[in-house]
Structure formats: C-alpha cells, structure tokens
Amino acid sequence: MTFRQFAFNNVLRNKRMYIAYFLSSMFTVMVFFTFAIFAYHPAFSGGEVNDTARFGMGVAGGIIYVFSFFFVLYSMSSFLQSRKKEFGLLMMLGASNKQVRWMVFLENILIGFLATVSGILAGLVFAKAILLIAENVLIISESLYFYFPTMAIIVTFASFMFLFFCISVFVSIILRTNKLVNLIKGDKQSKGEPKASVILSVLAAMLLLVGYGTALYVKGVQVVFALIPVVIVVTLGTYLLFTQLSVYVVRRLKSNKPIFWRKTNMLLFSDLSFRMKDNARTFFMVAIISTVAFSAIGSLYGFQSYLTKGIQEVNPYTFTYSPWGGDSEEVTKKDISDFNAILKEENIDAEMESMELTYFETPEKDRNVMIVRASDYNRFATLIGATELDLKENEAIVVEQSGAILMDGTKASEVLMKSSVLLENGQEIQPSRVIESEVLLEINGYYVVHDQVYDKLGTPVRSEINVAWKAKEGQHDQVLQAGKKLSEQLEYKAFSVDYTLYEINKAYGPILFIGLFIGIVFFVSAGSFLYFRLFTDLEGEKRKFRSIAKIGLTQPELKKVVNRQVAILFFLPIVVALIHGAVALTALSRLFDYNLTVESSIVLGSFAFIQIIYFIVVRFFYVKQVNRSIM
Amino acid sequence: MLKLSKVSKIYEGKVAYRALTDINFEIEKGEFVAIMGPSGSGKTTLLNIISTNDQPTTGEVEIDGNNPHKLNKNALAKFRRNELGFIFQDFNLMHTLTVEENIVLPLTLDGARVKDMKEKAKRLANSLGIESIMKKRIYEISGGQAQRVAIARAMIHEPKLLLADEPTGNLDSKASKDVMGMLVSINEKERTSLLMVTHDPQAASYSDRVVFIRDGKLHSEIHRGESRQAFFQKIIDMLSLMGGDGNDFSSVRI
Ligand SMILES: Nc1ncnc2c1ncn2[C@@H]1O[C@H](COP(=O)(O)OP(=O)(O)O)[C@@H](O)[C@H]1O
Ligand SMILES: [Mg+2]
Numbered sequence: 001m002t003f004r005q006f007a008f009n010n011v012l013r014n015k016r017m018y019i020a021y022f023l024s025s026m027f028t029v030m031v032f033f034t035f036a037i038f039a040y041h042p043a044f045s046g047g048e049v050n051d052t053a054r055f056g057m058g059v060a061g062g063i064i065y066v067f068s069f070f071f072v073l074y075s076m077s078s079f080l081q082s083r084k085k086e087f088g089l090l091m092m093l094g095a096s097n098k099q100v101r102w103m104v105f106l107e108n109i110l111i112g113f114l115a116t117v118s119g120i121l122a123g124l125v126f127a128k129a130i131l132l133i134a135e136n137v138l139i140i141s142e143s144l145y146f147y148f149p150t151m152a153i154i155v156t157f158a159s160f161m162f163l164f165f166c167i168s169v170f171v172s173i174i175l176r177t178n179k180l181v182n183l184i185k186g187d188k189q190s191k192g193e194p195k196a197s198v199i200l201s202v203l204a205a206m207l208l209l210v211g212y213g214t215a216l217y218v219k220g221v222q223v224v225f226a227l228i229p230v231v232i233v234v235t236l237g238t239y240l241l242f243t244q245l246s247v248y249v250v251r252r253l254k255s256n257k258p259i260f261w262r263k264t265n266m267l268l269f270s271d272l273s274f275r276m277k278d279n280a281r282t283f284f285m286v287a288i289i290s291t292v293a294f295s296a297i298g299s300l301y302g303f304q305s306y307l308t309k310g311i312q313e314v315n316p317y318t319f320t321y322s323p324w325g326g327d328s329e330e331v332t333k334k335d336i337s338d339f340n341a342i343l344k345e346e347n348i349d350a351e352m353e354s355m356e357l358t359y360f361e362t363p364e365k366d367r368n369v370m371i372v373r374a375s376d377y378n379r380f381a382t383l384i385g386a387t388e389l390d391l392k393e394n395e396a397i398v399v400e401q402s403g404a405i406l407m408d409g410t411k412a413s414e415v416l417m418k419s420s421v422l423l424e425n426g427q428e429i430q431p432s433r434v435i436e437s438e439v440l441l442e443i444n445g446y447y448v449v450h451d452q453v454y455d456k457l458g459t460p461v462r463s464e465i466n467v468a469w470k471a472k473e474g475q476h477d478q479v480l481q482a483g484k485k486l487s488e489q490l491e492y493k494a495f496s497v498d499y500t501l502y503e504i505n506k507a508y509g510p511i512l513f514i515g516l517f518i519g520i521v522f523f524v525s526a527g528s529f530l531y532f533r534l535f536t537d538l539e540g541e542k543r544k545f546r547s548i549a550k551i552g553l554t555q556p557e558l559k560k561v562v563n564r565q566v567a568i569l570f571f572l573p574i575v576v577a578l579i580h581g582a583v584a585l586t587a588l589s590r591l592f593d594y595n596l597t598v599e600s601s602i603v604l605g606s607f608a609f610i611q612i613i614y615f616i617v618v619r620f621f622y623v624k625q626v627n628r629s630i631m
Numbered sequence: 632m633l634k635l636s637k638v639s640k641i642y643e644g645k646v647a648y649r650a651l652t653d654i655n656f657e658i659e660k661g662e663f664v665a666i667m668g669p670s671g672s673g674k675t676t677l678l679n680i681i682s683t684n685d686q687p688t689t690g691e692v693e694i695d696g697n698n699p700h701k702l703n704k705n706a707l708a709k710f711r712r713n714e715l716g717f718i719f720q721d722f723n724l725m726h727t728l729t730v731e732e733n734i735v736l737p738l739t740l741d742g743a744r745v746k747d748m749k750e751k752a753k754r755l756a757n758s759l760g761i762e763s764i765m766k767k768r769i770y771e772i773s774g775g776q777a778q779r780v781a782i783a784r785a786m787i788h789e790p791k792l793l794l795a796d797e798p799t800g801n802l803d804s805k806a807s808k809d810v811m812g813m814l815v816s817i818n819e820k821e822r823t824s825l826l827m828v829t830h831d832p833q834a835a836s837y838s839d840r841v842v843f844i845r846d847g848k849l850h851s852e853i854h855r856g857e858s859r860q861a862f863f864q865k866i867i868d869m870l871s872l873m874g875g876d877g878n879d880f881s882s883v884r885i
Contacts, residue, residue: 261748265739266736266739548736549708550682550719551712552713555704555705
C-alpha cells in the first residue's frame with residue numbers, strides 16, 4: 001500500500017467524521033455567503049437603507065467571519081482529535097512527521113476548498129428563499145428580487161479560501177506528532193477520573209447566585225452599569241459550573257451506592273464522570289454561545305415590542321390632530337377639513353370627535369394643569385370603547401396614563417392628588433381618586449371634573465383643539481395610505497399610529513433581521529459542537545455497549561442509557577443557557593420597566609422546542625449506530 | 632444440562648460459508664468440558680451459539696430442557712445475564728469502573744439490593760483472592776487479576792453454565808495456572824457446568840473431557856483419567872495427530 005492509497009482509504013473508513021467536518025465547514029460558508037448575498041443586494045446600494053444600516057451589516061459580516069474562524073478551527077481540531085490513533089498508526093508504519101503534517105495540510109485544504117465551493121452552491125439554492133424571508137421581515141418598498149451575486153461569490157470564495165489556508169497551516173504546524181505514537185497504545189487506558197475542588201464548586205454556585213441576584217435586583221439605568229460585571233461573573237460561574245461543580249456532583253452521585261448501583265445508572269454515570277473534562281469545555285461553549293443567541297434575539301424582539309406596543313398603548317385612536325401653538329382658527333379649520341378629505345379619498349369609515357384641551361393655573365401658581373369636562377371625556381372614551389366616568393357634582397378625579405413616570409421618578413397622580421382644582425370664586429376642590437386611562441394624551445396627568453364644576457373654572461390660561469378619529473376594523477391598508485398622505489401634507493400635526501408603527505418597523509427591520517440571522521447561526525453551531533462531541537466518543541461507546549451486550553443487555557436498558565446520555569449532553573448546556581437568557585431578558589425588562597414575559601417565553605420556548613427536535617433526530621441515529629455495532 | 636442436536640451454522644454472505652456441521656454434543660451438570668481445534672475450525676462459532684449470542688442455522692440447543700433460541704431478544708438478554716456466565720480472552724471489563732463495580736454490574740441491572748450485592752461480591756472476592764483490589768480500577772491491575780475479576784462477575788448470578796473463550800489466552804503461564812485452579816475449584820464447589828474453548832493444552836488438561844473439532848465437525852473426544860499429567864500428554868498427542876495446518880499449535884511442539 002502506498003502512502004497515497006493509505007490516505008485515500010482513511011477517508012473512506014472515517015467517512016462519518018469527514019462528513020461531519022465537511023458539512024459544518026460547508027454550513028459556515030453557506031451562512032456567510034447568504035449573508036453576503038443579502039448585504040450586497042442592489043436594493044441596498046440606493047437610498048433605501050441608510051449608512052448606519054450598512055455599517056451594521058458590515059459589522060455583522062465581520063462577526064460572522066470571526067465566528068466562522070473559531071468554528072472551523074474547533075471543528076477541525078475535534079476532527080483531528082478523533083483521528084489521532086490513525087496518525088499514530090501511520091507513524092508506527094514509518095511515516096515521518098513531515099509526511100503526516102503534509103497529509104493533514106493537504107486534506108484540510110482539499111476539504112476546505114470543497115466546502116467553500118459547495119457552500120456557495122448551496123447558498124445560491126437557498127438565496128431566493130433567504131431574500132424572500134428578508135423581504136418579509138424587513139418591510140421594504142422595493143422587492144429583494146433575485147440577482148446573480150457576483151460580488152458575494154468573489155468575497156466569500158476569497159475570504160474562506162484564505163481562512164481555510166490559515167487554519168490548515170496553523171493546525172498542521174501545531175499537530176503534536178511526537179505524542180501520537182503513544183496514543184495508539186494508550187488508547188484503551190484512561191488517565192483516571194477528573195477531580196473537582198470543593199472550594200471551586202462552591203465558588204461556581206456563589207458566582208452564579210451573585211450574578212443572577214444582581215441582574216434581577218437592579219432597576220432602570222443601573223442595569224446598564226451592572227451589565228459588564230454581571231456578564232463576567234456569570235461567564236466565570238458557568239465555566240466553573242461545568243468544570244468543577246458538575247464534576248463534583250457526578251462524583252458525589254457515584255459514591256452514593258443506592259443511586260450509583262441502581263439499574264443502568266452505573267453504565268450512565270461511569271463514563272459521564274470520565275468524560276466530564278472533555279464535555280465541560282463543550283458544555284461551556286455551547287451554553288455561552290446559546291446564551292448570546294437567546295439574549296440577542298430576545299432583546300431585539302423585546303425592544304421592538306417595547307417600541308411598538310408602547311406607542312400602540314398610548315395611542316388608542318387611529319388618527320389624531322393637534323395644531324401648532326400659533327395656528328389660527330382658520331388654519332385649524334382648513335387642516336381638519338383637509339384631514340377629512342384625505343380620509344374620504346381613501347374610503348375610510350371613521351368616527352370623529354373633537355374638543356378643546358384647556359389648561360388652568362394651579363392653586364400653587366407654579367404651573368398649569370389640564371382640566372377636562374366630564375362630558376368631553378366621555379365622548380372620547382366612547383369613541384375607543386373605554387369606560388365612561390360618572391362624576392358626582394363637585395367631584396374632581398385625577399387621570400393618569402398607565403405606567404407613565406415623570407422625569408423625577410414620581411408618578412403624575414402623586415403631584416395632582418396633593419394639589420387641587422381652583423374655581424374662579426377661590427374655592428378649591430380636592431380630587432377624590434385616581435384612575436388610569438389612555439383616553440387623552442397628557443404625560444403630566446389631568447383632572448376630570450363634573451360639567452357644573454367646569455363651568456365655574458373661569459377662562460383657561462391656554463387652550464388648543466384636539467381632534468381624534470377612530471376607524472372601523474379591517475381597513476389597515478387604507479389607513480396606512482392615508483397615514484402616509486397625512487404625514488406628508490400635515491407634517492407633525494397629524495398622527496397615525498399604524499403609519500408610525502410601519503415606519504418604525506421599517507427602520508428596525510434590518511437590525512432585527514441581522515440579529516436573527518446571527519443568533520440562529522450561533523445556535524446552529526452550538527448544535528454542531530454537540531454533534532461533534534457525541535460522535536467523537538461514538539467508537540468508545542460502541543465498544544462499551546458491545547462488551548455489555550455479550551453479557552446480556554436488553555433493548556429497553558440500552559435505550560434508557562443512550563437516551564439519558566444524549567439528553568444530558570443536549571439539554572444540560574441549553575437549560576443553563578435558557579436560564580441565563582431568562583435572567584438577561586428579565587434584567588432588560590427592568591431596564592425599560594416594560595413586561596417582556598410573553599416575548600421572552602416565545603423566544604426561549606422556540607429555541608427549547610428546536611433543541612428537542614434536534615435531540616430526537618440525533619438520538620434516533622445514535623441509537624441506530626450503537627445497535628448496529630452490537631448485532 | 633446442555634444438549635446440542637444436529638446444530639449447523641452457515642454464514643450467509645457473498646459466499647455462504649458452512650462453519651458448523653451437524654454437531655451433537657452434551658454436557659452433564661457439574662461437568663467441565665474443554666473444546667479444542669485449529670484456528671478457524673468453528674470453536675468461537677459454537678460457543679456463540681451456545682451462549683445465545685448467535686443463532687444456529689438448523690438444529691436445536693437445549694439448556695436445562697428449554698430452548699433459549701425461542702425467546703425474544705429482550706428475554707434472551709435477560710436469560711444470558713441470569714443463567715449464563717461469560718469469561719473472555721480480553722476480560723471484557725469496563726475501564727471506567729472499579730473492580731467491585733465491575734463484579735456487581737450484572738446484578739445492578741436487575742435492581743438488586745446494595746447490601747446483597749456487596750455481600751455476594753465480597754464472598755466471591757475472598758474465594759478468588761482479589762479482596763484487596765476491590766477499590767482499584769481495571770487499568771491498575773494485572774491480567775491475572777483482571778481475569779479473576781471477570782470470573783467473579785460471571786459467577787455473581789450463580790449461573791448454571793459458565794462459558795469461557797480462551798480464558799488464558801492473554802495470560803502468562805503462572806497466571807494461567809492460577810486462573811485454571813480457580814475455575815476448577817468453582818466447578819467442584821458450586822457444581823457449575825463449565826465449557827471452555829482453548830488453544831492451550833495445559834489449560835485443557837484441567838477439564839474432565841476435551842472435545843476436538845475440525846472443519847466444523849466433531850473430530851474426537853478424550854476423557855481425563857487419574858492423573859492430569861497423563862491427560863495432558865494425551866491431549867498433546869491428539870493435537871499432533873490432528874496436526875494439519877500445524878502453525879496453530881506451534882507453542883505445543885517445543
Ligand atoms: N460473522 C461471520 N461471517 C462469516 N464467516 C464467519 C463469521 N464468523 C466466523 N466466520 C468463519 O467461520 C469459521 C469459523 O470461525 P470461528 O468460529 O471464529 O473459528 P475459531 O474460533 O475456531 O478460530 C472461520 O472460517 C471464519 O472465517
Ligand atoms: Mg476463536
């Protein structure tokens with residue numbers, strides 16, 4: 001057998017590892033390429049996406065590239081790890097260091113080249129789908145039509161050939177060939193069980209507790225200051241959790257005979273504790289990468305919902321009109337008739353209400369406060385289906401917007417409840433209670449008084465007209481059109497919630513898309529780390545099960561062990577990441593004082609669901625492999 | 632106790648290969664039988680069929696009057712674990728477990744009580760002289776010790792039939808003698824039937840009866856008389872008579 005034949009036969013014999021390595025390299029290239037197709041799309045060279053977004057895409061491309069580098073490096077090293085024995089054999093057969101290195105280099109360059117080419121081809125196939133998804137996530141008026149991405153191909157090919165070249169050189173240089181010969185004999189020998197320090201285990205738990213505690217305790221702006229320290233503490237805690245605490249726990253379990261000697265536990269835990277050091281690194285990486293993915297996607301989604309829901313909540317009307325301070329009565333009259341004309345043009349069926357918003361001096365004479373006639377309030381309330389107020393004579397009520405907080409941190413109602421409504425005759429009426437409503441937009445809150453009281457207020461210091469429309473359901477498209485026209489003709493005076501949200505989503509789209517993209521890339525590569533871990537140990541596992549099967553192991557017993565083993569590998573790091581993510585998103589929600597429970601649950605739940613599917617699929621093939629080997 | 636009638640085995644494949652032909656063969660309760668034969672003669676195949684790790688193509692195997700091959704896969708695995716004991720050339724022990732854990736492993740799978748398991752393991756370890764290494768790991772002990780651990784594991788269920796494939800194949804002559812001595816004493820004390828495949832005439836001479844097979848057929852058998860030394864000589868004579876592709880027994884012809 002010549003050296004070349006030997007190398008060739010190796011490829012055939014180790015095909016699963018080669019395929020795994022090849023596929024994950026190809027996947028990396030594909031991800032980068034798809035992103036490049038998107039980033040170099042002609043639609044973006046025009047004015048549609050501004051410089052900031054393009055800069056964002058550049059940064060995102062950079063992140064993907066750097067991440068690809070480490071990902072390929074990791075894949076390659078676990079690929080080489082699984083083949084150490086084979087290199088040892090080669091060297092025993094008389095291959096020189098140089099030959100083995102040359103072989104490793106050639107192999108990697110070849111796989112790299114093939115992965116780059118097929119990644120680009122696969123990317124082209126998916127390009128149409130990706131552009132379609134992008135078009136929907138990113139509200140853009142121009143369509144992201146399919147184009148031939150020459151630039152993206154060139155950039156991807158050049159970047160990845162460079163990447164694979166560097167990594168191949170790097171890996172073949174650091175390959176410690178002199179140690180390899182020992183490996184072939186040492187293969188069966190274990191180095192002994194990894195040990196864990198009690199102090200470091202306790203430290204791990206403490207770091208996590210302190211990190212979580214701080215993250216959950218801080219509020220508002222404090223969150224920003226706590227961010228970096230908490231991230232460091234939790235990352236360190238996570239590392240120690242996997243390298244120390246989990247090793248410690250497994251060791252304790254092993255020394256507990258009633259547990260360890262129970263049924264299949266011995267088969268499960270014995271290897272678990274031996275492999276804990278190798279597993280720990282994978283667990284740590286997977287947990288951190290997944291946390292980044294979860295938090296990034298959760299934050300972006302949460303932030304979008306904060307922006308849009310916040311606006312939706314305080315703007316229950318479809319359209320509102322409020323004039324400039326100096327606008328004369330003629331101007332506002334004309335504006336309102338223009339407004340109605342536009343609505344008519346777009347065939348919008350809407351009801352309109354208007355009222356004067358009047359401001360009076362407070363008894364303290366330090367500021368003005370809005371006071372509203374109960375009947376006016378109720379007209380507006382009816383329009384949006386809010387509860388009407390039933391006031392007694394001589395009663396005044398404080399109304400504030402739900403969740404609104406003044407600049408100094410107090411609530412509007414606190415100030416208003418302390419003050420009172422001053423009548424023209426000098427009499428003061430104490431407000432009786434506070435209600436929350438979104439009927440009128442006034443951040444400082446206002447009083448609603450009985451109509452009879454209102455008539456005794458005298459002349460207001462200031463007054464302005466406020467007009468609101470509520471369109472019937474199911475006219476979304478017309479409303480958007482009208483909103484666009486209104487914002488052009490009556491800039492800053494007319495406000496349309498739907499159109500504003502549309503504009504926000506449009507601006508936010510690229511950020512969300514890029515975030516989603518990177519998050520998913522991180523998550524998928526975390527999955528591939530797990531796959532590598534699992535299949536690197538497959539040979540050892542097969543040997544173990546084969547030897548037990550000879551003595552007698554039933555299918556349910558085998559399935560139980562494999563099931564739990566794969567489940568631990570797949571869910572331990574992800575559960576940690578989910579907890580990290582949940583804490584991070586809770587902290588985020590405290591930063592904005594906005595409830596993100598629904599958004600967090602959707603994001604984390606989706607990831608957990610995907611992971612379960614992935615687990616089921618991988619387990620199926622794994623059990624099949626193990627079963628085949630013991631037949 | 633063990634009865635084979637007209638057992639044949641054909642390995643299907645690109646070329647079908649007939650590994651065993653019409654084997655008729657019986658072992659009494661408490662008997663110690665050795666099987667010898669040149670390499671490729673079908674010894675391991677025969678043992679695999681008896682150990683239910685493999686199915687005969689035709690013919691019947693009866694253990695204590697029942698045919699285990701009629702059981703389904705899971706029942707078969709349980710049967711193997713509870714009724715048979717195995718000893719392998721490569722010991723087949725788990726490296727990540729201690730000696731004691733390896734011994735009790737088959738019992739743990741059946742959910743036995745920890746106290747019972749510990750007691751049984753201790754008793755076996757005492758009789759096999761391995762009580763001092765119970766907490767050690769497999770890579771910390773010698774081959775002879777490893778094979779004694781394997782014997783303890785095989786015996787923990789008090790099997791009816793102990794099957795051994797080249798138990799001394801990886802041991803030096805001193806360790807071989809120790810291990811064979813242990814097997815004989817188990818065979819005598821516990822009245823466990825013992826079937827052993829071996830290359831080694833020295834090991835075979837510990838048995839009550841040696842069965843020779845060649846090209847998948849029974850060739851002949853010899854019984855042990857009064858002295859082991861004479862039995863050993865008879866075995867060597869028979870082997871040189873069978874000769875054929877002699878390399879296999881080169882170690883014998885010193
Ligand atoms: N799984 C198998 N498939 C095909 N042929 C086999 C298989 N196992 C063993 N054989 C063949 O059957 C014959 C007997 O093998 P074996 O029982 O292992 O011999 P021994 O143990 O006496 O050396 C050999 O020629 C071998 O090549
Ligand atoms: Mg054999």
